[in-house]
Amino acid sequence: MDQHVIELEKLTKVYGDYTAVDQLSLMIRRGEIFGLLGPNGAGKSTTILMMMGLTEPTSGTVRVCGYDSTRNPLSVKQRVGYLPDDVGFYEELSGLENLLYTARLNKMSREMAVERATALLRRVGLEEASGKKAGTYSRGMRQRLGLADVLIKQPEVIILDEPTLGIDPEGVREFLQLIQELSRDEQITVLLSSHHLHQVQQICDRVGLFVGGRLLAVGTVSQLSQQLFAEEPFLIELHVQPGSTALYKKLLELPEVSRIERVDANRWRLSCTANIAPALTQLIVSSGEQLHSLTEKQYGLDEIYHRYFAGRDSDVRKMA
Numbered sequence: 516m517d518q519h520v521i522e523l524e525k526l527t528k529v530y531g532d533y534t535a536v537d538q539l540s541l542m543i544r545r546g547e548i549f550g551l552l553g554p555n556g557a558g559k560s561t562t563i564l565m566m567m568g569l570t571e572p573t574s575g576t577v578r579v580c581g582y583d584s585t586r587n588p589l590s591v592k593q594r595v596g597y598l599p600d601d602v603g604f605y606e607e608l609s610g611l612e613n614l615l616y617t618a619r620l621n622k623m624s625r626e627m628a629v630e631r632a633t634a635l636l637r638r639v640g641l642e643e644a645s646g647k648k649a650g651t652y653s654r655g656m657r658q659r660l661g662l663a664d665v666l667i668k669q670p671e672v673i674i675l676d677e678p679t680l681g682i683d684p685e686g687v688r689e690f691l692q693l694i695q696e697l698s699r700d701e702q703i704t705v706l707l708s709s710h711h712l713h714q715v716q717q718i719c720d721r722v723g724l725f726v727g728g729r730l731l732a733v734g735t736v737s738q739l740s741q742q743l744f745a746e747e748p749f750l751i752e753l754h755v756q757p758g759s760t761a762l763y764k765k766l767l768e769l770p771e772v773s774r775i776e777r778v779d780a781n782r783w784r785l786s787c788t789a790n791i792a793p794a795l796t797q798l799i800v801s802s803g804e805q806l807h808s809l810t811e812k813q814y815g816l817d818e819i820y821h822r823y824f825a826g827r828d829s830d831v832r833k834m835a
């Protein structure tokens with residue numbers, strides 16, 4: 516049976532007459548990597564604060580690791596590690612000393628702290644830099660030290676808020692891989708709040724789409740895409756030259772084409788009710804245009820997010 520580590524039931528937070536989180540119900544399993552997605556002000560941070568017992572819900576309940584975060588915030592804090600987008604360290608202390616300091620705050624014996632901190636520094640790839648001052652660390656190194664700092668108290672849940680901001684692509688790749696390994700090897704439950712859709716898609720088992728304090732949809736990327744694009748399950752990307760308006764109109768007139776999104780002047784993304792690749796090829800060639808490529812694509816979080824929240828004006832929709 517699935518064991519739920521995070522249980523939110525009709526969780527609501529009202530500030531004055533503004534409802535920041537509205538009747539939110541959500542269950543997250545042990546070892547799951549869950550992505551929180553949504554535009555600014557959607558209520559993600561408020562939800563995280565309530566989970567960690569840092570702000571009280573107006574109504575509803577929040578349980579983390581079996582404890583009510585409102586009534587037992589200390590028990591929850593012992594089991595949850597929070598990594599913000601920029602961790603504050605003692606800049607004059609080395610990476611190792613910073614971890615030992617956190618271990619002492621968590622009442623760990625010196626011997627145990629040294630053992631654990633050394634192992635964690637190795638795990639996050641900072642073994643060689645462990646004696647250097649934290650103030651000299653690069654952004655990626657700081658976030659890895661932050662992760663080690665969060666892990667020192669052996670949390671069951673880690674909450675990451677935009678953890679890869681400002682890290683170079685290779686650093687991001689390593690960081691995300693580390694998160695996945697931790698979740699897999701140590702059954703740590705991970706909550707990742709981020710606007711980086713590719714990163715979320717890459718590592719999250721499930722995602723929740725927040726808007727206006729509500730959870731609009733929750734599921735795996737493929738479940739969300741099935742729900743959202745059930746009537747136009749085929750996505751075809753064309754690269755055409757010259758890509759005239761006349762061709763664009765002809766394509767839009769095909770009954771199987773529901774919408775066309777321009778990726779750029781010559782790359783068009785068609786949402787279709789059937790796989791009409793041969794018909795498209797024929798139409799393009801007979802219109803005297805060059806077809807450089809035709810690719811059948813999967814809907815990803817980009818399309819899902821775009822469909823829910825953003826830039827609807829850039830879509831060309833057919834009038835029913």
Ligand SMILES: Nc1ncnc2c1ncn2[C@@H]1O[C@H](COP(=O)(O)OP(=O)(O)OP(=O)(O)O)[C@@H](O)[C@H]1O
Nearest residue numbers: 530533534535553554555556557558559560561562
């Ligand atoms: N202490 C507060 N008092 C009043 N309103 C608040 C308070 N904290 C948050 N809000 C409001 O609640 C809404 C949700 O904010 P929240 O920070 O949870 O959103 P978010 O999804 O985390 O956004 P972001 O992606 O920008 O971090 C916002 O409209 C915000 O202005």
